[in-house]
Amino acid sequence: MSKTxxxxxxxxxxxxxxxxxxxxxxxxxxxxxxxxxxxxxxxxQRAGTFSVLALLVAAALGLAQFFGIPAMAGQQLAxxxxxxxxxxxKVEVRNVDKMNELAVYEIVLAEKDRSMAMVDxxxxxxxxxxxxxxxxxxxSRQLPDTLIVDIVEREPRAAWDNGKEVVxxxxxxxxxxxxxxxxxxxLLRLKGARANKKVEDLVGLLDKAPALTPLVTEAEWIGNRxxxxxxxxxxxxxxxEGKDLSAAALVNFARMDGVNRMLGKGVTYFDxxxxxxxxxxxxxxxVQPAAPKSDEPAQTAMADTE
Numbered sequence: 001m002s003k004t005x006x007x008x009x010x011x012x013x014x015x016x017x018x019x020x021x022x023x024x025x026x027x028x029x030x031x032x033x034x035x036x037x038x039x040x041x042x043x044x045q046r047a048g049t050f051s052v053l054a055l056l057v058a059a060a061l062g063l064a065q066f067f068g069i070p071a072m073a074g075q076q077l078a079x080x081x082x083x084x085x086x087x088x089x090k091v092e093v094r095n096v097d098k099m100n101e102l103a104v105y106e107i108v109l110a111e112k113d114r115s116m117a118m119v120d121x122x123x124x125x126x127x128x129x130x131x132x133x134x135x136x137x138x139x140s141r142q143l144p145d146t147l148i149v150d151i152v153e154r155e156p157r158a159a160w161d162n163g164k165e166v167v168x169x170x171x172x173x174x175x176x177x178x179x180x181x182x183x184x185x186x187l188l189r190l191k192g193a194r195a196n197k198k199v200e201d202l203v204g205l206l207d208k209a210p211a212l213t214p215l216v217t218e219a220e221w222i223g224n225r226x227x228x229x230x231x232x233x234x235x236x237x238x239x240x241e242g243k244d245l246s247a248a249a250l251v252n253f254a255r256m257d258g259v260n261r262m263l264g265k266g267v268t269y270f271d272x273x274x275x276x277x278x279x280x281x282x283x284x285x286x287v288q289p290a291a292p293k294s295d296e297p298a299q300t301a302m303a304d305t306e
Contacts, residue, residue, distance in 0.1 A: 087115055104128065171199055192222065226239055
């Protein structure tokens with residue numbers, strides 16, 4: 001009987017799979033862009049939260065107005081934005097030069113500790129532009145907690161003496177502030193009722209004779225009709241009524257002064273109201289009095305030499 005040899009196959013273990021070399025995790029394009037921004041991830045999240053809340057507030061207020069429902073929901077959302085850290089904590093006022101900066105802060109600081117979403121930019125701007133000095137106020141929110149107020153100031157063009165007080169005005173006649181008694185702002189001085197409303201016309205007139213413009217120290221609006229100009233040497237030039245006639249007279253006087261040096265020659269008054277001729281007035285000279293009789297006091301008579 002033959003022996004049969006039975007061979008058992010032992011279950012062999014599988015060879016461990018070869019590990020593939022791990023590849024360095026590649027940074028996504030979005031992550032790289034975010035890394036370049038000057039904001040932290042937390043700040044971006046807060047900005048996103050604020051944007052969503054602001055949109056919700058706007059939507060809630062719109063729906064409330066449409067349905068006639070009180071805007072309680074929108075206010076609650078705005079308060080939620082404030083609790084999330086978006087409250088006015090800082091105020092920056094920029095480009096204030098001539099006016100009192102404290103006047104601006106007194107208005108803007110009323111918004112402090114208010115939710116950024118509840119700051120009414122349009123109403124705040126309107127309140128600030130009530131100041132004569134402020135031509136415009138550009139207000140912006142800088143997240144998370146700063147209001148920036150960029151002021152555009154008016155430029156003073158003249159000092160207007162209205163008979164009661166002297167006030168600075170801009171090129172459009174807007175009143176800026178009072179001039180203190182005895183103070184010289186170093187600007188063209190205007191006189192006459194409603195002279196401030198004629199500043200633009202006066203500037204256009206003086207531009208016709210640029211050589212004389214820096215010599216004019218005062219302009220008086222006479223009878224709401226015409227100008228008298230006073231020069232730094234003391235002479236007065238009377239101009240006619242009407243824009244064209246007054247411009248022609250001023251140009252003619254500038255030509256005469258350029259040729260004959262009219263200013264500084266002892267003439268006190270130049271009357272150019274007649275387009276056909278000019279009248280000159282010299283200062284009155286005292287007449288030598290006769291010898292006084294007995295105890296009578298000496299008297300001085302004034303003669304007008306023209």
